[in-house]
Amino acid sequence: MRFVYFSILVMMINMGCTSCQREEVAPHIKKNIEQGSRSIKSNTKMVMIPGGKYKPFFGSDTSMIKVDSFLIDERPVTNGEFLEFVKAYPEWRRSNVKRIYADTNYLKLWTSDTTLPDTVPLDAPITQVSWHAAKAYANAVGKRLPLLDEWEFVAMADNEVPNARKKKSYSDDIIDLYLIKNRQFNPVKKSSPNYWGVYNMFDLVWEWTDDFNSVLITGESRAGEYSDKNMFCAAGAVTATDVMNYAAFMRFSMRAGLKANYTVNNLGFRCAKSIHKN
Amino acid sequence: MKNIWLIFACIFLFACKTDQKSKEIPSDSIFQLTSTWQDQHNKSMKLSELQGKTLVVVMIYTTCKTACPILVADMKKIEKEISPSVLKDVSLVLVSIDPETDTPERLAEFAKTNGMSAPHWVFLRSDEASTQEFANVLAMKYKKISPVDFSHSNIISVFSKDGKLQMQEEGLTIDAAKVAGEVNKLVKSS
Numbered sequence: 448m449r450f451v452y453f454s455i456l457v458m459m460i461n462m463g464c465t466s467c468q469r470e471e472v473a474p475h476i477k478k479n480i481e482q483g484s485r486s487i488k489s490n491t492k493m494v495m496i497p498g499g500k501y502k503p504f505f506g507s508d509t510s511m512i513k514v515d516s517f518l519i520d521e522r523p524v525t526n527g528e529f530l531e532f533v534k535a536y537p538e539w540r541r542s543n544v545k546r547i548y549a550d551t552n553y554l555k556l557w558t559s560d561t562t563l564p565d566t567v568p569l570d571a572p573i574t575q576v577s578w579h580a581a582k583a584y585a586n587a588v589g590k591r592l593p594l595l596d597e598w599e600f601v602a603m604a605d606n607e608v609p610n611a612r613k614k615k616s617y618s619d620d621i622i623d624l625y626l627i628k629n630r631q632f633n634p635v636k637k638s639s640p641n642y643w644g645v646y647n648m649f650d651l652v653w654e655w656t657d658d659f660n661s662v663l664i665t666g667e668s669r670a671g672e673y674s675d676k677n678m679f680c681a682a683g684a685v686t687a688t689d690v691m692n693y694a695a696f697m698r699f700s701m702r703a704g705l706k707a708n709y710t711v712n713n714l715g716f717r718c719a720k721s722i723h724k725n
Numbered sequence: 726m727k728n729i730w731l732i733f734a735c736i737f738l739f740a741c742k743t744d745q746k747s748k749e750i751p752s753d754s755i756f757q758l759t760s761t762w763q764d765q766h767n768k769s770m771k772l773s774e775l776q777g778k779t780l781v782v783v784m785i786y787t788t789c790k791t792a793c794p795i796l797v798a799d800m801k802k803i804e805k806e807i808s809p810s811v812l813k814d815v816s817l818v819l820v821s822i823d824p825e826t827d828t829p830e831r832l833a834e835f836a837k838t839n840g841m842s843a844p845h846w847v848f849l850r851s852d853e854a855s856t857q858e859f860a861n862v863l864a865m866k867y868k869k870i871s872p873v874d875f876s877h878s879n880i881i882s883v884f885s886k887d888g889k890l891q892m893q894e895e896g897l898t899i900d901a902a903k904v905a906g907e908v909n910k911l912v913k914s915s
Binding site (some may be wrong): 545546547548578579582657658660661663703704707708 | 750751753754755758766857858860861862864865866867868
């Protein structure tokens with residue numbers, strides 16, 4: 448009798464255990480069902496940028512950096528496209544995303560996981576996404592984020608020449624664009640493209656680059672030339688190779704201040720792709 | 726007979742409990758990262774396998790001649806400052822930023838030459854994308870400046886046993902006693 452009693456007790460405990468496990472596993476299983484299609488396509492036209500050498504805005508040495516030919520999206524990724532992405536990849540929805548990948552302001556203006564308010568147009572660039580989220584999107588569409596050097600290489604162009612850095616108006620015009628408020632809610636591709644046929648490099652949003660974390664402007668850099676300049680205001684500017692390019696200086700300062708899980712209300716991204724030589 | 730059943734019952738209860746516990750990884754924990762790593766014994770692993778120990782983490786590369794030796798010395802100083810009774814609940818983790826050169830064999834050799842063979846020393850390497858992701862999670866800046874050299878910021882990070890960042894010390898004059906103090910406190914309070 449006692450044996451039976453204890454058997455029942457153990458069985459009950461066991462059941463209690465499995466049911467508590469089941470409860471815990473349940474959301475997991477639910478998530479599996481709610482896997483999303485895990486397949487999205489990007490129809491954004493890509494522009495071929497023939498490689499070349501360029502003098503980076505930053506760095507102590509004046510040597511030229513070689514940039515290989517690559518493809519870049521003609522415009523930033525839009526809210527509508529990012530919405531399709533989070534529908535297909537539920538782990539990137541606002542309520543599911545892990546804090547290690549995106550801070551609490553991730554997709555903050557959205558009204559729910561998969562709905563946007565009218566104030567955030569579908570054809571305006573996506574913002575308030577972290578570097579991890581941008582990278583995940585790029586992976587999902589079979590592309591990647593542009594390298595910092597690639598982005599800056601494209602950014603040298605105005606609408607007439609591939610390298611407009613020498614023009615007086617070049618930096619001033621960009622600064623004027625940077626100063627416009629709430630420009631991130633304007634639709635993409637409404638302004639004129641640059642020399643390469645690439646739109647919205649400056650007028651709507653700042654953009655993540657794959658290696659944004661390679662910007663070392665603090666005294667932490669081992670390069671001796673930097674270290675004793677902390678004593679001066681804007682020490683970084685001393686090592687800038689192109690002091691007139693204040694717009695680029697703003698971009699580099701912005702990048703240096705970012706962390707990969709930060710989300711910012713006017714920081715978005717576009718994708719790029721390598722050209723594989725056979 | 727009665728006792729055996731009681732013991733069984735206890736085991737089931739406990740099994741259930743520990744199972745529950747291991748699932749509670751905080752949203753901002755580094756154990757959320759899904760990347761795969763190899764340690765110095767060529768064992769393939771996820772970061773979540775480091776769960777349960779307080780972690781002191783630094784990113785280096787073994788061929789570095791300048792800052793890294795200082796960082797390695799700092800890690801050894803921290804090891805010395807951690808109370809011996811606490812050390813079994815701590816992992817001191819060195820993550821390579823040069824996964825191409827720093828093979829598991831090379832990491833094992835580095836560990837040996839630097840007197841870092843004790844079980845609390847963990848050396849890790851992964852692929853380039855995972856390394857970049859991890860550096861970004863640590864907010865560490867790095868750039869390959871030539872095929873053999875990297876410039877990078879020097880950061881030692883302390884994580885609680887559930888993988889949450891507790892402290893970061895930056896620069897080349899790291900206060901080992903302060904870092905070790907934080908580790909001692911974390912282990913004792915858990």
